[in-house]
Amino acid sequence: MIDFSLTEEQKALRDMARDFAKNEIIPKSAHLDETGEYPMDILKKAWEIGLMNLHIEQKFGGPEMHDLDEVIIAEELNFGCSGVATAILANNLALAPVLVGADDDLKKKFVEPMTHEFRLVAYAVTEPGAGSDVAGIRTTAVRKGDEYILNGSKQWITNAGVSDWMFVLTKTDINAGHKGMSGFIVDTKSPGVIIGKKEKNMGQKCSDTRAVTFEDVKIPKNQMVGKEGDGFKIAMAAFDHTRPCVAIGAVGVARSAFEHSVRYANTRSAFGKTISSNQGISFILAEMARDIEAGRLLSWQSAWLIDNGFKNTYQASIAKAFCADMCVRVCTDAVQVFGGYGYNGEYPVEKLMRDSKIFQIYEGTSQIQRVIISKYINDGKGIEGPNL
Ligand SMILES: Cc1cc2nc3c(=O)[nH]c(=O)nc-3n(C[C@H](O)[C@H](O)[C@H](O)COP(=O)(O)OP(=O)(O)OC[C@H]3O[C@@H](n4cnc5c(N)ncnc54)[C@H](O)[C@@H]3O)c2cc1C
Incomplete structure (x- = not known):
């Protein structure tokens, strides 16, 4: 059976996102495009009405929506302004590897708070020397006691300048290709995390895109997402x-x-x-x-x-x-x-x-x-x- 009809809940989500785009995004999108201002107020409203962090599990206080629900919402937000939509939806991108790979303790520490208070997070994979070739990244995480020490640079990271934490992909074994890669949650306030200037991009001007450098950043070992080598x-x-x-x-x-x-x-x-x-x-x-x-x-x-x-x-x-x-x-x-x-x-x-x-x-x-x-x-x- 093929059925293209939306459920009543999905229709309500679509209407909510459509109204949000009409009332909150579209009236401001030309101004945001011209000034490059970050749409923080819009994001806070989006968080308040439940348009962010869509996939956080119910046991951590989230709505645990399906991907199709997000797709329905994302069409409307992007219809309003894709710069604003990228800023709003970047949380889902950063959360995706964490929800896929992290254990419950890590989720409790970093994911659950996002359901109580407004927080932005980022997904940091791309580097100056490696974008498409993800296995070519050079950021390293070296184990030292109960910590890993991160060194390297990331490039074009959406929401880097406003994020509380980032999912960061690293090499824990530089000789093992893609099998030597591990992901970490990195608190953006950690000493040694250096956030670059906002990039001047061709479009989506209000979205915040920056380089990030890690200089001897100490990460507790239990902030690894999944197992070593699974990144x-x-x-x-x-x-x-x-x-x-x-x-x-x-x-x-x-x-x-x-x-x-x-x-x-x-x-x-x-x-x-x-x-x-x-x-x-x-x-x-x-x-x-x-x-x-x-x-x-x-x-x-x-x-x-x-x-x-x-x-x-x-x-x-x-x-x-x-x-x-x-x-x-x-x-x-x-x-x-x-x-x-x-x-x-x-x-x-x-x-x-x-x-x-x-x-x-x-x-x-x-x-x-x-x-x-x-x-x-x-x-x-x-x-x-x-x-x-
Ligand atoms: C506004 C913006 C926001 C972004 N946000 C994020 C983010 O939040 N987090 C993050 O990690 N990254 C982010 N990125 C990075 C983005 O994902 C990369 O730019 C993208 O993956 C391409 O990598 P690259 O720029 O290094 O290009 P390269 O990989 O150097 O590619 C250059 C060109 O070569 C082509 N090419 C490369 N390999 C092949 C191949 N095997 N066959 C054919 N063609 C090939 C590419 O298609 C491209 O046309 C963002 C980028 C921008 C511009």
Whole structure:
């Protein structure tokens, strides 16, 4: 049986996120884009109404939502502004490896407090010399008594400047490739954690992206997430949960570009008629609608699979690759529909085109998604569809 209907709870979540985007995000998104201000007030409100930390288990006071629930919420938040959405949803990204790999004591110490008070956290994997090639990271964690000593640098870490703690991927054995990697929860206030300046990015201007350096940072050994050597496995397992959400984020941005384009095309006149009455424009709109629908279904499917206990790596990569590329295409086409006004910062689609590009880069680039998809195809797995 295939059923695309949302439950009453999911509809309520969607409506809550949609209202939040309409009332709290959209009115401020142009200002945030122009100033690059961090949307702290919006995040606090999002936390208060339950739009953050969606997957924390009930035994720790969280809502223990499914990935599909997050996907439904994330479309609406990204429709509002993907810079704000990235800031809000970064907690889910940082929590993902911890919820996958940490024991209950560690969760009690670092995760449970996030349900009582507003806290931001970050996911620190990428380094100056290694992004796609996660196994190529060089941050080391060396055991000394009951502690590990961390040294190294991370790059492009979302929410680094505002976070209480970070999930940090390290090498505990530099000679063991991806099997020598271990993840830690690092308190951002620990001596030796140096947070860099806020980066000036092309889009998602209000999101906080920074480099982080670790200089002889002492971490209690019980802040290791999972077992020594399990870091790579845990970080990759986390992507299965987070990629459907990034994919739907791209759908949300594309939907915004589409809605702006439809409104504009139905009001702008050229040669004595609205531009939408030209097939050359209406076909652009039709293709936008087609691709947004396809992207939403792929995102929903990849989330549904993992929620229901199926391996979703292949489908999550397909969803992420399709939606990111689709979003860039749709936003670029939206600029085209707006003509000269599309190229101007006073009109909304210029921001969307800048914002869209990051979806092809973070959480695994579009090329890396194709590497994963190709591996499944070459191994003879995946293309026959999920084995339900
Ligand atoms: C705004 C922003 C926010 C981010 N947030 C975070 C965060 O919170 N935490 C975090 O850990 N990281 C974060 N990142 C980092 C992001 O995940 C990496 O930038 C991304 O994984 C790519 O890594 P890289 O930049 O080192 O590029 P590289 O890995 O150097 O890749 C450069 C180019 O080569 C291509 N390439 C690389 N290998 C292959 C291959 N095998 N086949 C084909 N093409 C290949 C890539 O697709 C890309 O086009 C963020 C980045 C940005 C820009």
